[in-house]
Amino acid sequence: DIQMTQSPSSLSASVGDRVTITCRASQGISNYLAWYQQKPGKVPKLLIYAASTLQSGVPSRFSGSGSGTDFTLTISSLQPEDVATYYCQKYNSALQHTFGQGTKLEIK
């Protein structure tokens, strides 16, 4: 099974900061990688798919990059409403769409 490992597990940053979260796959998954945001008590929301394609309606301060085994989610200027847990997910086959363990983002 392909494992998805996110880092860091948690981070604290200031409003306006550039924030980067990484996701590493144990084997290559091309660009079959999605990012989700889950605010406390809410349903997860798709932010990015195909590693770098912004889902409709998602603010442009969010961006994704990477291919193969290493991926990043970047928030260019952190806003208070971005407090959430972020998950990556691979979907390169119908067999296992594994999620990363999550990164909890807080405001300093």
Added chain:
Amino acid sequence: EVQLVQSGAEVKKPGESLKISCKGSGYSFTSYWIGWVRQMPGKGLEWMGIIYPGDSDTRYSPSFQGQVTISADKSISTAYLQWSSLKASDTAMYYCARSRDGMDVWGQGTTVTVSS
């Protein structure tokens, strides 16, 4: 509007059976995979499995194979997740979500509580 509407919260005893539902509307239900995701209290997202309602092709995560059954009735645009014998460890929030390039439309979640 594209949406998935899940059945309501359930409280069950260990050993009981349960079937929860996820009804799609606003899109071609038979043209997208539907996935199920578990979130245990205070924990992360776990992908359980996926079904293609068009032909009922179903795949399971090894972690959930044999523990749950995923099915769909395309005539009523509804997917299901069922257990034959619940355990206390099945207590969690369960989400269904439309799946193609990522999971882009999510149900509101169904809370399942298993307690004696």
